[in-house]
Amino acid sequence: MPNVTITVKDDEPFLIKGDISIVDAEGKEIETDASAIALCRCGASSTQPFCNGTHKKIGFESKVRAS
Numbered sequence: 445m446p447n448v449t450i451t452v453k454d455d456e457p458f459l460i461k462g463d464i465s466i467v468d469a470e471g472k473e474i475e476t477d478a479s480a481i482a483l484c485r486c487g488a489s490s491t492q493p494f495c496n497g498t499h500k501k502i503g504f505e506s507k508v509r510a511s
């Protein structure tokens with residue numbers, strides 16, 4: 445079983461920790477050697493798929509709760 449944690453915080457990017465690989469829509473792996481990354485979920489980052497902090501400037505809001 446993979447040891448990966450995805451954390452969803454209010455108004456923040458997805459925080460992913462663990463042994464991960466990121467693959468784009470064409471099947472190409474996106475290079476990262478980090479063991480923890482933040483993936484954009486506001487759609488405004490200029491460094492997609494990674495968060496670059498723009499969500500704070502645009503006032504991105506999202507509150508996700510498990511149901």
Ligand code: FES
Binds near residue numbers: 457484487
């Ligand atoms: S979530 Fe941070 S730039 Fe989109």
